[in-house]
Amino acid sequence: MTAARTLWQRVPTPVVDLVLAAVAAVDAWVGMWEHTGAGVALAAVGCVALAFRRRFPLLVFLLTLPIALTQDVAIAVLVALFTLAEGSRNRRLLAGCVALAAVASTAPLPLMDADRTMTLVVFVYGLATAAAPVLFGQLLQAHRDLARRLVEIEEAREHERALHAQAVLARERAQLAREMHDVVSHQVSLIAVQAGALQVAARDADAKEAARTIRSLSVTTLDELRTMVTLLRASGGNATELTPQPTLADLRKLVESSGTHAHLTGELPPTVGTPAQRALYRTVQEALTNVRKHAPGATARVELWQDGDHVGVTVTNTPPTRPSLSLPGSQQGLVGLRERADILRGTLNAGPTTEGGYRVRLRLPLSAD
Structure with a gap:
């Protein structure tokens, strides 16, 4: 057959x-x-x-x-x-x-x-x-x-499995960083201190030279350990200063790689604060993810706008063109976006449109910081 x-x-x-x-x-x-x-x-x-x-x-x-x-x-x-x-x-x-x-x-x-x-x-x-x-x-x-x-469900599952594997790896790296910082670095520091004391107290020239070498190697090892701990914590999510956060400049790439038929319009002034830029980016990211999961075949419009002392973004999608199946989800995406908006003294509204689609709208003060 x-x-x-x-x-x-x-x-x-x-x-x-x-x-x-x-x-x-x-x-x-x-x-x-x-x-x-x-x-x-x-x-x-x-x-x-x-x-x-x-x-x-x-x-x-x-x-x-x-x-x-x-x-x-x-x-x-x-x-x-x-x-x-x-x-x-x-x-x-x-x-x-x-x-x-x-x-x-x-x-x-x-x-x-x-x-x-x-x-x-x-x-x-x-x-x-x-x-x-x-x-x-x-x-x-x-x-x-x-x-x-x-096929879409299998792709979503593969994506979730990859995210889960990344999260497990990040936790392991963070735990390894703590172990290296709390145990290994402490032990090497003690070796360096003891070698310094031996270098001062020793009278034999060979013993002094050996102690000096041990102390020098210990200090070098400590520097390398600190660098490794910093890198591990960054990949584990504890050193955010080493992992660049998304900004408005990354929005166009996000829209183009979202896996949906999305179009970005509008622009915002460069005076928008960094926390507000991250909130706008995360809102668009969550909205486009929901479109891909729950409205297959729909088109989306991402609109950046400014209204006086406020800025915001509106993500609107058309009704799905194909039947959608129920996919597992945490149901916490919009809740987290609302909490982020409240922290920045803004508002987030989400709900269906009269045409059968869905709209997510974030409004933030221009001075949000």
């Missing part, structure tokens, strides 16, 4: 469309009740239109619909319905197209003096026949959505 599917996927789409158009043409010619000039012309238009079914699915369906007036079951109509259902999420439109196809297949019966019971039976049969490709197309659409969401 997998080999057959792989082989089918390798066939160029124009070839597939041309084959379907040819098959539909043969079916229309064989199944046509009467080969009139108008009927043949309409069937030819509908079959040729199948070559463009991927670009104009609704128009192609309408062009193939007259074929249903000339035969019982038209392959061209079923193919057009399947293509429309595979790409459309409008259930009302699909239901209307199914009903329209059933009506088209039933319309010739009154002209043939068929009784009402026969007409009703043919109409129900036409509904069932037209609904089958629509249901199959919707099934394939749901399968693609589920596969896409599974």
Whole structure:
């Protein structure tokens, strides 16, 4: 089954469309009740239109619909319905197209003096026949959505595992730094002190030289230990002065690498304080992360603005274009942003928009420090 599917996927789409158009043409010619000039012309238009079914699915369906007036079951109509259902999420439109196809297949019966019971039976049969490709197309659409969401979930899990591994490594480095500072540095300091005392007290020249060497090496080792402890604490999160904090200058890179269709507009004055810049950056970071997790396919707009003595940022996203699955989360992101805003005497508002999207808005005093 997998080999057959792989082989089918390798066939160029124009070839597939041309084959379907040819098959539909043969079916229309064989199944046509009467080969009139108008009927043949309409069937030819509908079959040729199948070559463009991927670009104009609704128009192609309408062009193939007259074929249903000339035969019982038209392959061209079923193919057009399947293509429309595979790409459309409008259930009302699909239901209307199914009903329209059933009506088209039933319309010739009154002209043939068929009784009402026969007409009703043919109409129900036409509904069932037209609904089958629509249901199959919707099934394939749901399968693609589920596969896409599974990939996104796996990427999110990989990202969380990487963050967890980094956090564990940071804690281990911080613990190692404490051990080196509290134990190793203390012991080396004692060695240096004892070597200095021995250098002063020793009368033998060789002993003095050995003590001096031990003391010199101990001092050098202490300097290297202090450097290593500083680096370990920085990577462990305890020496923030060695780990540059994000600023407004990093916003554009954040937006471009967020994994969403986001656009940054506006600018802020250079007088914005460093704490305020970090708060603005973290707000945008959290908002875009939520868009990626909870609104797949949505577009986002990041707007920097100034209102008198206040500055802020507004992140607004459109409704998702694909179904979203529930992803695990701490539910603490917005809570932490509000706490950060309160510390800086600002406000943070978040909530859904009337269009079905979501908006996060941070407002801070220009003098926040």
